[in-house]
Amino acid sequence: MAVELTLVRMKLALLRHSREGKQGAMTSTGTALGGLLAAGTLWLSATGGADLLAAAYAVWMLGWILGPVVMGGGDESLRPEHFSLVGLKSHRLAGGLLAAAFVGTAPLISLAALLGLAVSGTREGVAGLLTAVPAIVLQLALFVLLSKVTVGLLGLALRSRLGAIGAGLVNGAVLAAGCQIWVFLAVFDQSGVPPAAWFLPSGWGLLAVRGDLVALAALAVLDVLLLASWTALLSRRSGAPRTSGRPRRPIMSRGADGAVVAKELRTWSRDLARNHQFVFALSFGVCFAASPLIIGWDGMLPAAGPIFVLMVASMTSNLYGSDGTALWLTLLTPGGDDVRGRQHAWLAVIAPAAVVLTLVTTTIAGGPWPLVLALLPALLGGAAGLVPLLSVYGLIPGTDPARRGGNPLRVSDDSGGLTGLAYLMLALVAATAVPAGLTATWYGWAGVPTGLATGLLCYWLLGRLAGHRLRARGPELLHTMRTGRRPGTTSRLATLPKHRHAVAWTGFGLGAVPLFPQGVVAGIFVANGFERHTWFLATYMPPALRWPVVVGMILLGLTAYGVAFLQVRRAGGVPEFPRILPMLRPPR
Numbered sequence: 237m238a239v240e241l242t243l244v245r246m247k248l249a250l251l252r253h254s255r256e257g258k259q260g261a262m263t264s265t266g267t268a269l270g271g272l273l274a275a276g277t278l279w280l281s282a283t284g285g286a287d288l289l290a291a292a293y294a295v296w297m298l299g300w301i302l303g304p305v306v307m308g309g310g311d312e313s314l315r316p317e318h319f320s321l322v323g324l325k326s327h328r329l330a331g332g333l334l335a336a337a338f339v340g341t342a343p344l345i346s347l348a349a350l351l352g353l354a355v356s357g358t359r360e361g362v363a364g365l366l367t368a369v370p371a372i373v374l375q376l377a378l379f380v381l382l383s384k385v386t387v388g389l390l391g392l393a394l395r396s397r398l399g400a401i402g403a404g405l406v407n408g409a410v411l412a413a414g415c416q417i418w419v420f421l422a423v424f425d426q427s428g429v430p431p432a433a434w435f436l437p438s439g440w441g442l443l444a445v446r447g448d449l450v451a452l453a454a455l456a457v458l459d460v461l462l463l464a465s466w467t468a469l470l471s472r473r474s475g476a477p478r479t480s481g482r483p484r485r486p487i488m489s490r491g492a493d494g495a496v497v498a499k500e501l502r503t504w505s506r507d508l509a510r511n512h513q514f515v516f517a518l519s520f521g522v523c524f525a526a527s528p529l530i531i532g533w534d535g536m537l538p539a540a541g542p543i544f545v546l547m548v549a550s551m552t553s554n555l556y557g558s559d560g561t562a563l564w565l566t567l568l569t570p571g572g573d574d575v576r577g578r579q580h581a582w583l584a585v586i587a588p589a590a591v592v593l594t595l596v597t598t599t600i601a602g603g604p605w606p607l608v609l610a611l612l613p614a615l616l617g618g619a620a621g622l623v624p625l626l627s628v629y630g631l632i633p634g635t636d637p638a639r640r641g642g643n644p645l646r647v648s649d650d651s652g653g654l655t656g657l658a659y660l661m662l663a664l665v666a667a668t669a670v671p672a673g674l675t676a677t678w679y680g681w682a683g684v685p686t687g688l689a690t691g692l693l694c695y696w697l698l699g700r701l702a703g704h705r706l707r708a709r710g711p712e713l714l715h716t717m718r719t720g721r722r723p724g725t726t727s728r729l730a731t732l733p734k735h736r737h738a739v740a741w742t743g744f745g746l747g748a749v750p751l752f753p754q755g756v757v758a759g760i761f762v763a764n765g766f767e768r769h770t771w772f773l774a775t776y777m778p779p780a781l782r783w784p785v786v787v788g789m790i791l792l793g794l795t796a797y798g799v800a801f802l803q804v805r806r807a808g809g810v811p812e813f814p815r816i817l818p819m820l821r822p823p824r
Contacts, residue, residue, distance in 0.1 A: 239324065239328050239329075239331070239332040240331055240332045240335040240336075241335075242332070243314060243332040243333060243335060243336040244335050244336050244339055246314060246336065247314060247336040247339040247340070248339060250314075251339070251340065267341045267345065268742070269746075270341065270342070270345035271345060271348070273345075273349065274345050274346075274348040274349040276292075277289070277292050277293075277296070277349040277352050278348070278349065278351060278352050278355065280292055280352065281351075281352030281353075281355040281356050282352075282355055286356065286442065287433070287434075289352055289356065289442065290433040290434050290436075290438070290439040290442055291433045292349075292352075293349075293350075293352075293375075293438040293439060293441070293442070294433050294436050294438045294439065295417075296346060296349060296379065296438065297378070297379060297382065297436070297437065297438035298410070298414060299414075300346070300379040300380070300382055300383045301382055301383065301386050301410070302407075302410060302411055302414055303342075303383060314333060314336050316329065316333065316470050326467050326468075326470050326471040327467050329470060330463065330466055330467040330470055331463075333384075333470075334377075334380065334381070334384070334463065334466075337380050337383075337384065338376070338380060343376060343379075343380060346376055346379055347372070347376055350372045350375050350376055350441070351372065353368045353371050353372050353375065353441050353442065353445050354368040354369075354372065354445075356368070356442060356445050356446075357371075357445035360445060360446060360447065363447070364445045364446065364447070365445075367444050367445050367447075367449070367452065368441075368444075368445045370452065370456075371440075371441040371444045371445055371452055371455070372441065374441065374452070374455045374456055374459055375438070375440075375441040375455065377459045378437055378438075378455065378458065378459055378462070381459060381462035381463060381466060382462065384462075384466045385462055385465050385466050385469065388465075388466055388469030388470070389403075389469065390403050390407075391469070392469065392472065395508070396508070397508060397511055400508040400509075400511040400512040400515070401511060401512075401515045403512055403516075404511070404512045404513070404514070404515030404516035404518075404519060405515055405516075405519045406519075407516055407519070408515065408516040408517065408518065408519025408520035408521075408522075408523060409519050409520075409523045411520055412519070412520045412522075412523035412524040412527060413523065413527065415524060416523075416524060416527035416528070418753070418772070419527045419528055419530050419531055420530075437455065437458055440452070440454055440455045440458075441455065492569070492573075493573055493576060493577050493580075494577075495577075496573075496574050496576075496577025496578065496581070497577045497580045497581045497584070499577075500577060500578050500580075500581030500582070501581050501584065501585070504581065504585045509558075510552075513548065513551040513552065514548060514585070514586075514589075516547075516551070517544050517547035517548035517551055518544055518548075518589060518593070520543070520544070520547050521540045521541065521542075521543040521544030521547060521593065522540050522544075522593070522597075524536075524539075524540070524543055525537050525538070525539050525540035525543060525597060526540070534600070534601045535601070535760070535764065537597045537598075537600060537601040538594065538597050538598040538601050538603070538604065538607075538608045539597075540593050540594065540597045541590045541591070541593040541594025541595075541597065541598075541608070541612055542590075542594070542608075542611050542612060542615050542669070544589070544590055544593060545586065545590050545612070545615045545616060545619055545665070546615065546619075546662055546665055546666060548586055548619075549619035549622065549623055549661050549662075549665050550658040550659070550661045550662045550665075551658065552582070552623050553622075553623060553626050553627060553630075553654075553657045553658050553660075553661035554626075554627050554630075554631070554632045554634060554654060554657060555578065555623050555624055555627040556624070556627040556628055556631055556706075556713070557627060557631050557632045557633060557634040557717065558634050559634070560634055560635060560636030560717065561636055561714070561717055561718055562636070563710075563713060563714050563717055564714055566706075566710075567710040567711070567714060573703055574703070574706065575624045575699050575702045575703040575706060576699060576703065578623075578624055579620045579621070579623075579624060579695065579699050582619075582620055582623060583616065583620050586616070586619075587616055590612060590616060591612065594608055594612050604676075606676045606680045606681045606683055606684060607673065607676040607677065607683065609683075609684050609687070610672040610673065610675065610676035610683030610684050610686060610687035611669045611672055611673055611676070611687060612687070613672075613684075613687045613688045613691040614668055614669040614671070614672040614673075614686075614687035614688075614690045614691045614694075615665060615666075615668065615669050615691070616691055617668070617690065617691025617692055617693070617694045617695040618664075618665050618667075618668025618669065618690070618691060618694040618695075618698075619665045619668075620694075620695050620699070621668075621694040621695045621696075621697065621698025621699050621702075622661060622664050622665055622668070622694070622698055623661070624698075624699060624702040624703075624706075625698045625699075625701055625702040625705075626657060626660065626661055626664070627702075628702050628705045628706050628709075628713060629702075629705060630657050630660070631713055631716055631717065632654050632657060633716060633717050633718075633719075634717075659748075668690060668691075668694050669687070669690075671686055671690050672684075672686045672687030672690055672691075675687075739799060739800065739803055740799075740800045740803035742796075742800070743796040743797060743798075743799045743800025743801075743803075746796055747793045747794075747796030747797040747800065748793065749793070750789040750790070750792040750793040750796070751789070751790055751792075751793025751794060751796075751797070752793070753772070754772065754773055754774070754789040754793075755786055755787075755789035755790035755792075755793055756790065757772065758772040758773065758774040758775065758785075758786050758789065759774070759783075759786040759790075761774070761775055762774050762775060762782045762783065762786060773785060773789070774786045774789070
């Protein structure tokens with residue numbers, strides 16, 4: 237018990253010191269969003285919708301499983317590696333870390349949502365209410381343990397190439413299903429909540445409060461098995477990654493530029509983290525675009541290739557940061573253009589898969605060919621230019637590949653910074669395709685040369701800017717990589733009042749909801765004549781108000797992002813835009 241209490245006190249101390257700055261603002265925003273979701277779950281339990289409540293708890297369980305994948309390994313403020321020299325046995329360490337895992341905002345919010353079991357139990361009398369108490373505890377333990385076991389299994393899978401590929405396929409498919417939840421809601425509207433929602437482990441607590449004590453016993457047994465699995469995974473976490481013993485044909489190159497391309501291609505083939513990122517993005521693009529086929533709509537299928545490009549660009553947005561302090565090798569190597577070499581290698585890996593995927597899916601859907609063929613080169617060129625540019629201007633210090641811990645998903649201690657950089661990459665890459673998309677929409681095949689021209693321009697111009705930045709500020713970037721601090725600068729963002737922090741992070745966190753699902757996606761449905769479609773507000777409006785609602789939602793999302801950006805700009809958190817003309821001159 238002493239170990240558990242010590243780790244709990246350590247976790248409480250860490251939480252006390254994380255209230256300020258960006259982390260505190262992100263926590264406040266996440267707490268507000270989670271509180272709204274918990275309130276909605278309690279409302280379902282109070283209104284008597286038992287089937288919907290079972291489906292809601294299934295979504296909560298899915299969130300705990302997906303959380304570590306999306307947030308770079310989940311909450312690991314107390315890492316098992318930190319206690320490797322203490323001499324604790326694996327079962328005692330697992331028990332202590334599990335006790336500490338219940339301390340935090342996420343378990344507290346989930347506990348509030350699980351109080352719906354008590355509300356449902358009151359309808360069954362005193363016995364149901366009494367049964368709800370252990371059911372809530374066991375259900376919360378299930379969520380936390382599933383999250384921990386997910387991280388452990390992913391860490392184990394990412395030690396081999398086959399495991400990294402398999403994990404990428406599964407994680408991409410699951411995340412795509414979560415992002416396309418409206419498809420499954422539409423299916424529920426047509427056929428009701430499937431009975432399987434009751435028999436998932438997330439529904440066993442509801443079965444228990446309704447008198448099925450076998451479900452309560454099964455929940456306890458599953459928790460014990462998950463705890464044993466996590467204990468076993470902790471004991472294997474410090475093991476070395478397995479590598480293939482097969483000899484590899486050397487990648488021949490000519491000149492310094494070719495050496496950079498060869499090095500990057502070998503990294504893409506050998507780095508298990510990049511293997512996982514590539515397959516994850518590919519699986520996400522295919523599953524995201526194919527999900528509407530469940531309701532008989534193939535209109536999103538041609539978007540699989542562009543979505544794949546957007547996702548892989550966001551996942552590689554910290555390209556130089558992922559190299560760790562190996563950046564010094566780049567700075568001390570004479571000759572060659574490192575940025576151009578990385579651009580060539582990125583396109584050599586991503587472009588063939590994107591082209592094949594786009595051609596196949598567009599052929600199946602029967603078009604629209606002009607729009608798709610215009611968007612793809614624009615996105616590829618924009619991504620190839622923005623990936624190195626953002627990684628040198630917004631570099632997030634990453635963990636040296638040789639020092640990665642037992643959780644390969646955590647490539648940096650600043651998971652919030654990586655998430656923000658990934659969202660920024662998504663928005664900027666999508667913006668590079670706007671001219672081509674509009675031209676193809678209005679003038680048809682004229683959009684294809686527009687896409688090629690904008691793609692080539694972004695590739696050359698943004699790569700030129702990134703190369704200039706790397707040559708001019710390379711030592712400063714290396715200092716940032718080593719220390720996590722930018723030399724000679726102090727962020728004024730931390731000096732903002734708490735309410736300005738909350739405004740900024742709420743805008744960044746909530747702006748996407750009205751802009752994309754309620755704005756852009758709802759506009760697609762309105763244009764195709766969909767009515768009363770799941771949670772898209774515009775489809776429920778009278779015909780005269782549908783497009784005004786779509787436009788209003790888009791403006792609301794843009795306003796939220798604009799207000800958040802203004803707060804950051806006032807704090808000095810946004811660097812001045814680089815002077816372009818001096819950077820276009822040939823290097824000396």
